Amino acid sequence: MFQGLLKKDFLLIKNYFWLWLIAVLAIYGAGLMFATYYDAFALVFPFIFMIYLFHLVLLPMTEMVLLKAEEKGQYWLHSTAGGMRLLLSKLVVALAVFLASLVLTDVLALITLNIANVQEYIHIPGRSVPYREGFLLNGALTAGALYFTVWGLFLWTVYHSLNAYPLLKKVRWGVVIAIYVAFQGLAAKMLEIPLIEKWFASWTVRVSEPGTQAWGIGAMSFSVENGAIQIWPIIVSVLFHVGLFLAAAWLLNRKVEV
Amino acid sequence: MIELRNVTKEYGKRKALQDVSLQFEKGKIYGILGPNGSGKSTMMKMAAGLVFPSKGEVIVNGQPADRSIARDVAYLSSEGMVYPGLTVQQMIEFFAAQHKDFSLEKAEELIQFMSLERHKKVAKMSKGQQGRLKLLLVLSRKAPVLLLDEPFLGLDPMVRDTIVKGLVSFIDFGEQTVIITTHEITEIEPVLEEAVILDEGMVRARCHVEALREEEGLSVLQWLKRNYQ
Amino acid sequence: MTEEFRTSKPIYRQIADRIIQQFVRGKIAPGEKLPSVREMAIQSGVNPNTIQRTYGELERMDVVETRRGQGTFMTEQIDRKKQLRIEIQREMIETFIQNMRGIGVEDKEITEAVEQFLAGKEPSEND
Numbered sequence: 001m002f003q004g005l006l007k008k009d010f011l012l013i014k015n016y017f018w019l020w021l022i023a024v025l026a027i028y029g030a031g032l033m034f035a036t037y038y039d040a041f042a043l044v045f046p047f048i049f050m051i052y053l054f055h056l057v058l059l060p061m062t063e064m065v066l067l068k069a070e071e072k073g074q075y076w077l078h079s080t081a082g083g084m085r086l087l088l089s090k091l092v093v094a095l096a097v098f099l100a101s102l103v104l105t106d107v108l109a110l111i112t113l114n115i116a117n118v119q120e121y122i123h124i125p126g127r128s129v130p131y132r133e134g135f136l137l138n139g140a141l142t143a144g145a146l147y148f149t150v151w152g153l154f155l156w157t158v159y160h161s162l163n164a165y166p167l168l169k170k171v172r173w174g175v176v177i178a179i180y181v182a183f184q185g186l187a188a189k190m191l192e193i194p195l196i197e198k199w200f201a202s203w204t205v206r207v208s209e210p211g212t213q214a215w216g217i218g219a220m221s222f223s224v225e226n227g228a229i230q231i232w233p234i235i236v237s238v239l240f241h242v243g244l245f246l247a248a249a250w251l252l253n254r255k256v257e258v
Numbered sequence: 259m260i261e262l263r264n265v266t267k268e269y270g271k272r273k274a275l276q277d278v279s280l281q282f283e284k285g286k287i288y289g290i291l292g293p294n295g296s297g298k299s300t301m302m303k304m305a306a307g308l309v310f311p312s313k314g315e316v317i318v319n320g321q322p323a324d325r326s327i328a329r330d331v332a333y334l335s336s337e338g339m340v341y342p343g344l345t346v347q348q349m350i351e352f353f354a355a356q357h358k359d360f361s362l363e364k365a366e367e368l369i370q371f372m373s374l375e376r377h378k379k380v381a382k383m384s385k386g387q388q389g390r391l392k393l394l395l396v397l398s399r400k401a402p403v404l405l406l407d408e409p410f411l412g413l414d415p416m417v418r419d420t421i422v423k424g425l426v427s428f429i430d431f432g433e434q435t436v437i438i439t440t441h442e443i444t445e446i447e448p449v450l451e452e453a454v455i456l457d458e459g460m461v462r463a464r465c466h467v468e469a470l471r472e473e474e475g476l477s478v479l480q481w482l483k484r485n486y487q
Numbered sequence: 488m489t490e491e492f493r494t495s496k497p498i499y500r501q502i503a504d505r506i507i508q509q510f511v512r513g514k515i516a517p518g519e520k521l522p523s524v525r526e527m528a529i530q531s532g533v534n535p536n537t538i539q540r541t542y543g544e545l546e547r548m549d550v551v552e553t554r555r556g557q558g559t560f561m562t563e564q565i566d567r568k569k570q571l572r573i574e575i576q577r578e579m580i581e582t583f584i585q586n587m588r589g590i591g592v593e594d595k596e597i598t599e600a601v602e603q604f605l606a607g608k609e610p611s612e613n614d
Contacts, residue, residue: 004355011344073338078306079356080329166270253325258308287534419532426528431535448498448533468497468537477494 001081005089010096012069013062017097020058024101027051028108044112051105052141058101059145060152062094067156074160074258083252087153087245098145102138109134150241154248155180161255204228259284260305260403260435265314267300267459274300276459277314284402285432287449289467290439291482292456298439299336301456302407305437306333319402332357332401334392336408342381346374346391353395364428365398371424386417393421397428403435410442418445425449447478455485498533499540506541507550510561511572518563521551 031047067090070076076086113129155176162172190196206228260282267275275297282288290298303309304316307327316323319330340349346369354360369376372390380388389409396404410418422445429436440446447467455462463485470476476484492498509515521527524542528535542559545551549567553559562568587597603609 001356004352007355008341008344008348008352011348012341015343069341069343070338073335074308075335075338077308077325078328078331078333078335080326081356082325164269166272257310258303422532423529426532426535427525445532448492448531448537451534451536468499468540471494471497475495477492480494 002085002089005081005085006093009066009089009093012066013093013097016062016065017100020097020101021104024051024104024108041116045116048105048109048112051108052137055098055102055105055141056144056148059094059098060148062097063090063149063152064156066090066094067153071160074256077252077256077258083249084246087249087252091149091153091245094149095146098142102141106134106138147237147241150244150248151180154244154251157248157251157256161251164255164257200230200232203231205231259317259319260437261317262301262304263315263317265301265304265311265316267297267304267309268312273459275304275311278456278459278461279314280454280461282435282437284435286451287429287431287436288438289443289446289450289453289478290437290456291441291443291453291478292439292462295458296456297459298456299407300459302333302405302437302439303335305403306331306335306405308333328357330401331403331405332396332399334396334404334406334409336411339392339395340380340388343379345377345379346383347376349380349391349395350398353398357399357401359400361398361400364400365394368394368397368424368428371427372420385412386414389413389417390420390424393424397424400430401434404429404437406436406438408439408441410440410445415445418442422446422449443479443482450478453478453481455482499537499544502527502531502533502538502541503544503548503550506545507571508575510550510568511575515561517561517565517568519561520557521559521561523558 027047027050028044031044034047035041035043079086081089110129117129158179159172159176162168162175168175191200260280262278262280265275265278266273278297278301290301292298300309304311305318305323305327307318307323307325310324318327321327321330323331344352350362350365350369354362354365368374372394374387374391374394378387380391383391389412393406393409396406409421413421425436425446426449438446438450450467452464452466454464463481465478465481467478470478470481474481492501496504506515506521510517515521521542522530524535524538527538527541531538542551542553546553546559549564550562550571551559552562584597587600588594592600
């Protein structure tokens with residue numbers, strides 16, 4: 001059953017997926033042409049960064065396209081699969097699209113870096129390709145994109161749950177935004193509590209040597225604060241977003257009406 | 259068997275259904291008639307587990323209708339249901355993967371019967387073809403309950419006729435309970451056993467189709483008109 | 488196309504009438520096998536239960552005969568066919584006479600008109 005859902009969801013996004021991969025290559029190609037025109041190879045990098053940054057939007061966008069496909073009649077809810085599986089299938093397919101695109105971008109970045117490195121177009125500490133930073137970048141983008149996507153899922157189900165209440169229906173965009181803002185405000189307040197601050201700081205993992213982490217050119221650089229990452233906030237955040245996903249599934253099962 | 263017990267559905271102040279109690283027996287074919295906004299679709303969506311009652315309960319095969327009722331209920335919705343980007347074949351495969359009671363053999367027969375092109379995308383199909391595909395997807399299931407919400411909507415008489423023939427050919431009479439909502443009564447009338455008129459969320463009248471002719475000399479259409487005078 | 492049905496009579500009766508008519512006209516031979524309930528329902532676009540009733544009614548009238556496991560067959564009794572022919576004739580005459588009387592034609596005039604019609608003459612003004 002889940003396989004059938006995955007296949008259907010992939011078919012729904014397939015055309016957009018190919019289009020996007022072509023767009024990535026086109027942007028990269030444009031970058032190459034731009035760089036050649038100005039005779040400065042390093043100018044390709046802003047384009048690659050742009051593609052990387054697009055990925056933050058790509059995952060939630062894919063998710064939304066997949067959800068949008070169901071909005072007409074919401075027939076997908078007439079299913080024994082249940083909210084969890086329905087949403088998970090969307091998430092898995094969107095993630096697959098996202099990762100495929102990210103890998104393509106990584107390949108392009110690696111090719112470019114190798115050319116640049118040999119030609120000494122840019123300064124890379126130790127003259128080696130920054131694999132570690134690359135992994136961190138991929139990880140950070142995936143985490144960021146997932147953040148928006150899970151929120152998107154949750155807020156989408158909230159939005160459609162309000163369908164049954166005509167009073168709230170008119171202001172449901174407002175309700176959705178209010179919920180998001182309230183959560184952010186709450187999170188910010190909690191981070192100010194010294195106890196939590198201390199707890200978060202209690203477990204850090206060093207990911208790179210302080211002072212040597214920055215690479216790239218000009219303002220277009222990527223770095224890790226003090227070369228260390230706090231672990232607790234990551235765990236808490238992961239748990240919170242899993243909870244958000246489950247809440248979305250529950251809403252989809254119980255509250256979204258057609 | 260499907261049973262609505264004092265079902266009310268409210269959307270704010272508007273009542274889509276008001277204290278409706280109805281029973282549908284196993285193996286019979288029912289028609290639900292009534293103007294737009296009479297609550298027909300809401301009732302169907304409830305029996306399909308897509309809408310929940312504000313008051314009362316909807317029982318399908320002894321179980322309150324929620325999302326999982328899709329196991330026993332094959333539901334043809336008037337909108338959505340098929341994805342524009344998918345082909346006939348892909349839609350069939352998707353339904354087959356989702357429903358254990360989906361019979362690929364029946365689907366094959368129905369492709370022939372409905373003269374559908376296997377590799378045509380839904381987006382490229384006419385309304386009539388889409389209507390036939392929807393019916394194929396529902397009739398291929400050996401589900402105890404079939405709910406057809408406006409299966410004739412926007413279809414010309416020839417297609418309506420094909421659909422009626424399809425129903426007679428592929429329904430398991432006596433086993434499958436079928437409920438059909440429609441405006442287009444003429445073609446479907448000879449297939450129905452009982453008809454219910456819904457109006458403003460309430461049951462206005464109910465009849466046995468053949469008894470109506472025998473006792474009052476009326477067709478369902480004439481009966482419907484008389485009820486609205 | 489699915490056939491149209493009149494509203495004044497139950498559908499099962501109308502289908503029974505049609506089968507009898509076809510039998511009398513020789514379109515269905517004595518002893519001929521009728522379509523199965525399902526087939527007949529599909530042909531006529533009606534509920535199979537209706538056909539079940541039709542066949543039941545015809546069987547009660549001794550017009551058809553159901554052989555277990557084989558299906559439904561038209562009667563082979565020629566006498567029954569003759570009787571049916573007379574019954575249909577009577578019905579037709581009855582309708583005809585009622586219609587004629589309805590427009591104020593007297594019985595004597597009716598016989599005259601029928602005789603003239605059969606002789607190939609135009610109906611005359613006889614007042």
